Amino acid sequence: MLVAKNLSKSYKELKALSNVNLSIKKGELYGMLGPNGAGKTTTISILSSLLKPDRGEIFYEDKSLYQNLSECKKLIGVVPQEIALYEDLTASENLNFWGTMYGIKGKKLQTKSDELLEFLGLTDRKNHKVKTYSGGMKRRINIAAALLHDPKIVFMDEPTVGIDPQSRNLIFEVIEELHSRGLTMIYTTHYMEEAERLCDRIGIIDEGKIIAEGTLDELKASSSIKEEIHLKYSNPQKNGLEKLSEKYKGQLLINKDHLILSSSQANAELPELIQLCSQSELLLDKIDIRSLSLESIFLELTGKSLRD
Ligand SMILES: Nc1ncnc2c1ncn2[C@@H]1O[C@H](COP(=O)(O)OP(=O)(O)OP(=O)(O)O)[C@@H](O)[C@H]1O
Ligand SMILES: [Mg+2]
Incomplete structure (x- = not known):
């Protein structure tokens, strides 16, 4: 589904990523586990074409990302680490805005938006302004927005940081359901419990390098x-x-x-x-x-x- 080769990125002197290689299979839920500043957001930004790497290549279904940008972008959904919503609009209005950005319109957008709000447990509050929402509810709208255009691969950048336990559990259930439907996902976190619970395969990232990778059992077996x-x-x-x-x-x-x-x-x-x-x-x-x-x-x- 996704192959990245030798991704490197520096911000002035700081090497944020060095020679990151990834190969994500269709339907896989891949966890990227690393502490603050490890390079998780940088990796996701590069893979989703928001940021250009200094070096490296990215392929979606064997097609080069930069040579097939608009085609590849349709495959990708991103749940960013920083919440990107209009506080004075309702949940429905926010989704309408994002849907229009993706080129979805009219009845199709309405149906999709309602279906996702239901899926994320927000139907009751969909006509309330986002500024009245909790952090967890805002995060759930972000997830809905990333799914509006039926992406084939979704990047989730620390989607449970700073939210209430109820929203966190709901987000876990949503991710597990999306996984069972066959969606490919890359999930970053610095909580090892989340990587252990959710992910098929885990890449441990530190100081811009993937220092270990495998299933939980493989990682455990390779340790002394x-x-x-x-x-x-x-x-x-x-x-x-x-x-x-x-x-x-x-x-x-x-x-x-x-x-x-x-x-x-x-x-x-x-x-x-x-x-x-x-x-x-x-x-x-x-x-x-x-x-x-x-x-x-x-x-x-x-x-x-x-x-x-
Ligand atoms: N726009 C930028 N300009 C300069 N340095 C940056 C920029 N963005 C990130 N960095 C630096 O690059 C490194 C990797 O940052 P990145 O945001 O990818 O880490 P992260 O793993 O997502 O961390 P966190 O868990 O805190 O979100 C850090 O040292 C960070 O300070
Ligand atoms: Mg980050």
Whole structure:
């Protein structure tokens, strides 16, 4: 469906993308997982022709994007990271505006717009001005707008950031339904849980490079980590946490009230960890051993956390 070869893009001295290669199959839901500034939006902007790469080639169904721009653009729908809606218009009016931009008119536009508003759970509010909508509802109109012209591939750039849990769940259900209907999608996120739940294949992106790619099982199998020790603590002492961080360099994530230690053999590592915690005067509230997550894989590959 989509092949991108050696995409590179710099903003002055900053290399936002270097030699990104992608090959997305028809019907695939591909997740691009990476922290802030990794290059997700830059990649999506380039793939959807909003931004020109410095180098590289893009093909949609074997046709070069730049040599067949208007034809390829019809295949593409984009849900941008920044919400692009007219606040003083209603949801219906916003969709009418976008539909007209895509060249859809009259009854066809009306029917399609109503069908999508229903699909996104917005029928009740469709005649209210967008400025009265929650962040999650606005995001849902954005998704509807991207689907108006029946695209064959849809890019969703972090569609669940900063929205309420109800809208987030609804968006997940919508994406799963679109996936089951065979729509090809590229989904960017910095939430590993979303990539794990939704995506057929995941590309991990950091500092403008895809550093690992595969199904969740493939990514797990290629890692030397097998398990994670999750340890909930209280009474944190700065010195104690520093000592632990020193001892388990590149293996330990420290959060506000819990630690995650990536491990190749959790049972063997646990006694020493408990001893070190006790020496550091950390009070242990709960310990459990879980199977490997993408967070640990990211830590292993980059030495840093997915979240700031
Ligand atoms: N228009 C621009 N001018 C200069 N630098 C830019 C511009 N757009 C992006 N960048 C830089 O390029 C890098 C990649 O940015 P990009 O927006 O693609 O990251 P991202 O993965 O989408 O991040 P986020 O999760 O914060 O949305 C960042 O270092 C960013 O600061
Ligand atoms: Mg972005």
